[in-house]
Amino acid sequence: MDTDTVAGWLSREDLDSARERLPIVYVEAVPVRVDDQGAVTEVGLLLRVRPDGTISQSLVSGRVWYGELVRSALMRNLEKDLGPLAFPRLPASVAPFTIAEYFPDPAVTGLVDPRQHAVSLVFVVPVTGECQPTQNALDLRWFSASEALSDAVAADMSGGQHRLVRMALAHCGVAV
Amino acid sequence: MDTDTVAGWLSREDLDSARERLPIVYVEAVPVRVDDQGAVTEVGLLLRVRPDGTISQSLVSGRVWYGELVRSALMRNLEKDLGPLAFPRLPASVAPFTIAEYFPDPAVTGLVDPRQHAVSLVFVVPVTGECQPTQNALDLRWFSASEALSDAVAADMSGGQHRLVRMALAHCGVAV
Amino acid sequence: MDTDTVAGWLSREDLDSARERLPIVYVEAVPVRVDDQGAVTEVGLLLRVRPDGTISQSLVSGRVWYGELVRSALMRNLEKDLGPLAFPRLPASVAPFTIAEYFPDPAVTGLVDPRQHAVSLVFVVPVTGECQPTQNALDLRWFSASEALSDAVAADMSGGQHRLVRMALAHCGVAV
Amino acid sequence: MDTDTVAGWLSREDLDSARERLPIVYVEAVPVRVDDQGAVTEVGLLLRVRPDGTISQSLVSGRVWYGELVRSALMRNLEKDLGPLAFPRLPASVAPFTIAEYFPDPAVTGLVDPRQHAVSLVFVVPVTGECQPTQNALDLRWFSASEALSDAVAADMSGGQHRLVRMALAHCGVAV
Numbered sequence: 001m002d003t004d005t006v007a008g009w010l011s012r013e014d015l016d017s018a019r020e021r022l023p024i025v026y027v028e029a030v031p032v033r034v035d036d037q038g039a040v041t042e043v044g045l046l047l048r049v050r051p052d053g054t055i056s057q058s059l060v061s062g063r064v065w066y067g068e069l070v071r072s073a074l075m076r077n078l079e080k081d082l083g084p085l086a087f088p089r090l091p092a093s094v095a096p097f098t099i100a101e102y103f104p105d106p107a108v109t110g111l112v113d114p115r116q117h118a119v120s121l122v123f124v125v126p127v128t129g130e131c132q133p134t135q136n137a138l139d140l141r142w143f144s145a146s147e148a149l150s151d152a153v154a155a156d157m158s159g160g161q162h163r164l165v166r167m168a169l170a171h172c173g174v175a176v
Numbered sequence: 177m178d179t180d181t182v183a184g185w186l187s188r189e190d191l192d193s194a195r196e197r198l199p200i201v202y203v204e205a206v207p208v209r210v211d212d213q214g215a216v217t218e219v220g221l222l223l224r225v226r227p228d229g230t231i232s233q234s235l236v237s238g239r240v241w242y243g244e245l246v247r248s249a250l251m252r253n254l255e256k257d258l259g260p261l262a263f264p265r266l267p268a269s270v271a272p273f274t275i276a277e278y279f280p281d282p283a284v285t286g287l288v289d290p291r292q293h294a295v296s297l298v299f300v301v302p303v304t305g306e307c308q309p310t311q312n313a314l315d316l317r318w319f320s321a322s323e324a325l326s327d328a329v330a331a332d333m334s335g336g337q338h339r340l341v342r343m344a345l346a347h348c349g350v351a352v
Numbered sequence: 353m354d355t356d357t358v359a360g361w362l363s364r365e366d367l368d369s370a371r372e373r374l375p376i377v378y379v380e381a382v383p384v385r386v387d388d389q390g391a392v393t394e395v396g397l398l399l400r401v402r403p404d405g406t407i408s409q410s411l412v413s414g415r416v417w418y419g420e421l422v423r424s425a426l427m428r429n430l431e432k433d434l435g436p437l438a439f440p441r442l443p444a445s446v447a448p449f450t451i452a453e454y455f456p457d458p459a460v461t462g463l464v465d466p467r468q469h470a471v472s473l474v475f476v477v478p479v480t481g482e483c484q485p486t487q488n489a490l491d492l493r494w495f496s497a498s499e500a501l502s503d504a505v506a507a508d509m510s511g512g513q514h515r516l517v518r519m520a521l522a523h524c525g526v527a528v
Numbered sequence: 529m530d531t532d533t534v535a536g537w538l539s540r541e542d543l544d545s546a547r548e549r550l551p552i553v554y555v556e557a558v559p560v561r562v563d564d565q566g567a568v569t570e571v572g573l574l575l576r577v578r579p580d581g582t583i584s585q586s587l588v589s590g591r592v593w594y595g596e597l598v599r600s601a602l603m604r605n606l607e608k609d610l611g612p613l614a615f616p617r618l619p620a621s622v623a624p625f626t627i628a629e630y631f632p633d634p635a636v637t638g639l640v641d642p643r644q645h646a647v648s649l650v651f652v653v654p655v656t657g658e659c660q661p662t663q664n665a666l667d668l669r670w671f672s673a674s675e676a677l678s679d680a681v682a683a684d685m686s687g688g689q690h691r692l693v694r695m696a697l698a699h700c701g702v703a704v
Contacts, residue, residue: 010197018194021186023201023240025295037423038442064199066293069285070275071389089441090390092476092524093449098271098701099246099297108245117242119201119297121275124444163703170698172444173626175691213599214618247565265617266566268652268700269625274525300620339527346522348620349450351515362549370546373538375592377551377647416551418645421636422627447626451598451649460597469594471553473627473647 010066019116026120027074028100029060030168031082033142034126040172043148043165044131045157046081047139051115055138056158059165061120070094070121078125081137087129096121097171100164111160124168145174186242195292202296203250204276205236206344207258209318210302216348219324219341220307221333222257223315227291231314232334235341237296246270246297254301257313263305272297273347276340287336300344321350362418371468378472379426380452381412382520383434385494386478392524395500395517396483397509398433399491403467407490408510411517413472422446422473430477433489439481448473449523452516463512476520497526538594547644554648555602556628557588558696559610561670562654568700571676571693572659573685574609575667579643583666584686587693589648598622598649606653609665615657624649625699628692639688652696673702 010018018024031044045057062077064070071090078088100120102113133140147153149169154162169175186194194200207220221233238253240246247266254264276296278289309316323329325345330338345351362370370376383396397409414429416422423442430440452472454465485492499505501521506514521527538546546552559572573585590605592598599618606616628648630641661668675681677697682690697703 014197018198021190021242022194022198023242023244025199025201032444034442034444037421037427038444039423039446040444064295066197066199067279068199069277069389070295071391075389089478090386091443092384092386092390092392092478093274094391094525095274095523096271097445098269101245103243119240119246121295126441126444166703167698167701170695170703171447173446173695175694175698208620210618210620213597213603214620215599215622216620245565247567251565265654266562267619268560268562268566268568268654270567270701271699273621302617302620342527343522343525346519346527347623349519349622351518351522366549370550373542373594374546374550375553375594375596377553416647418549418551419631420551421629422647445626447624450621450623453597455595471592471598471649 023117023119025064026061026118027064027070027077028120028122028164029074029078029088029125030122030165031060031078031086031088031125031127031131032172040124040145040169040174042142042144043169044082044127044140044142045148045153046133046137047141048137050158051113052158054158057141057153057156059161074123074125078127080134082127082140083130083132083134085130085132086127088125088127090125091123096123098122098164098167102159109160110163113159122164122168124172145169146176149174149176199293199295201240202237202294203240203246203253204296204298204340205250205254205264205301206298206341207236207254207262207264207301207303207307208348216321216345216350218318218320219345220258220303220316220318221324221329222309222313223317224313226334227289228334230334233317233329233332235337250299250301254303256310258303258316259306259308259310261306261308262303264301264303266301267299272299274298274340274343278335285336286339289335298340298344300348321345322352325350325352375469375471377416378413378470379416379422379429380472380474380516381426381430381440381477382474382517383412383430383438383440383477383479383483384524392497392521392526394494394496395521396434396479396492396494397500397505398485398489399493400489402510403465404510406510409493409505409508411513426475426477430479432486434479434492435482435484435486437482437484438479441478441480443475443477448475450474450516450519454511461512462515465511474516474520476524497521498528501526501528551645551647553592554589554646555592555598555605556648556650556692557602557606557616557653558650558693559588559606559614559616559653559655559659560700568652568673568697568702570670570672571697572610572655572668572670573676573681574661574665575669576665578686579641580686582686585669585681585684587689602651602653606655608662610655610668611658611660611662613658613660614655616653616655618653619651624651626650626692626695630687637688638691641687650692650696652700673697674704677702677704
């Protein structure tokens with residue numbers, strides 16, 4: 001989850017209050033580079049401050065706003081995190097390849113968000129343009145598919161998100 | 177969407193208030209009967225009062241509660257709508273086959289819920305036991321796959337849900 | 353299925369002989385145009401002579417050759433049918449959204465290929481460039497998503513392929 | 529791939545000849561145990577002689593015969609490998625969660641079958657009954673999901689099949 005400071009139609013107090021009582025809908029994207037036959041070659045990760053206070057490699061992510069379509073939320077968050085020239089190609093199907101369920105308590109699913117219970121729709125999104133990490137991100141780095149599956153990269157991720165990278169690559173036919 | 181009167185961890189006022197400001201997470205299930213090789217033979221629809229006040233054929237549906245896993249919400253709502261002896265078999269993957277986005281305004285997606293913006297995770301769920309429509313439902317009826325795809329059945333559904341039935345059957349390899 | 357006259361590593365006699373004894377692996381693509389958020393707007397169909405002798409609207413399709421990757425077969429057949437400037441974007445996952453099983457006997461699945469038992473991996477493929485129908489195709493025509501779902505378009509397709517168009521659109525969240 | 533000695537509608541010579549010239553269609557299943565909410569708890573692997581001559585842990589697998597439906601081939605091979613009392617529950621959708629492409633040359637995809645180019649449709653299949661490894665298998669063993677993802681189990685598999693186990697579990701939301 002992103003440390004989104006933009007509340008989107010909600011005051012900070014209202015959002016905090018809702019977060020104590022309702023699951024919050026998120027979208028997440030695993031940005032990838034693909035070759036000319038569509039096979040994944042690289043995975044992009046953002047270095048940034050995470051909700052748990054660590055500085056970690058993380059996915060593109062953000063809330064779905066009231067009244068907003070999932071596709072629009074995905075595009076908005078991709079642009080927020082990768083800049084306006086990333087040219088992401090959303091999949092033709094709006095079904096996420098997996099659902100990530102985040103809880104404050106690490107014992108529930110292993111995916112942790114200290115702020116809230118979040119239900120996140122996760123997508124693999126090829127990007128073809130120039131990525132410039134923007135809001136909140138310190139850096140964007142591309143990893144080869146096998147690097148992205150390594151324990152070293154996993155150790156640089158927090159809240160269990162490295163598992164989403166592994167699921168995303170497995171979904172694309174890549175496993176070690 | 178179900179006319180769920182059980183608020184689940186929220187007072188009615190709090191839920192109403194949240195519904196005006198945040199998308200609400202739902203799960204929906206298209207209950208099916210399958211043959212001994214797993215192919216869909218029948219679709220089960222519930223006759224009940226819908227949020228728009230019509231009496232319509234509808235899917236199993238309900239909110240995901242704060243702190244609740246998607247699988248648990250799905251099981252709870254299947255039991256709520258089909259009774260304790262339906263023996264639903266949830267798929268091994270927690271990824272929904274589609275996402276249904278409901279809005280009060282019919283012009284957005286064609287899926288309508290006058291109460292809220294809902295993001296619904298939709299699953300096809302084989303049930304093997306005895307179904308007894310319970311809470312709020314007047315009747316449960318089984319339709320052959322081709323009946324379920326007919327315009328007659330579509331006319332008995334409201335809020336655009338007949339499209340979810342068609343997508344569910346297409347996902348299972350059935351189309352006319 | 354395409355009336356592919358290129359045998360690909362096999363003499364015509366050998367292919368005919370194999371077709372009587374083994375299921376043949378095919379790939380098929382439903383070419384689509386998408387908007388800037390990835391949602392399907394149009395479906396492309398090829399007018400051509402089909403294996404059953406009719407002139408019908410049909411999908412991109414062709415055999416997977418011995419030694420050829422599924423992705424390569426898909427790209428080769430897209431180029432064969434849509435020309436070299438179509439710029440298809442293969443999905444990041446190599447899993448087909450459905451399997452189409454063709455038999456000479458229409459009673460088995462409703463998908464008919466008089467030449468063979470074919471197991472076809474079917475994909476939705478956004479194309480972004482200029483399409484020029486090439487080998488064997490008389491014309492390529494783009495239909496809006498709702499036209500593509502109409503009975504009129506279904507009547508112009510043969511061998512049950514209109515059902516694959518409907519499944520493809522349902523997979524992309526489009527149904528009537 | 530199984531060392532299937534049953535040729536199924538083909539003489540051994542004819543099958544050998546076809547294997548040199550055409551990709552052969554296979555189905556594979558990752559047998560799993562699930563809890564009462566459908567989540568995967570265990571993975572079943574068969575100890576047997578593989579096409580490469582090793583004795584390895586392997587998946588349920590076998591050819592699709594001429595004239596045979598994919599669902600029927602899957603059921604036939606599950607029964608062949610797990611016995612008649614395994615009670616497998618095939619998914620409602622016939623779309624495989626991934627495609628495995630086997631080649632004699634390990635450099636192509638890392639999935640190896642010395643006999644042939646095989647295109648394999650891979651499914652996760654919950655089994656609920658008593659499994660008795662039958663034809664050709666020396667043993668069937670159940671592994672917890674985390675054991676099944678371990679390097680130790682991977683080392684006991686050959687031809688790259690451990691990657692299919694990891695993809696299957698990722699598809700079901702399980703990754704380490």
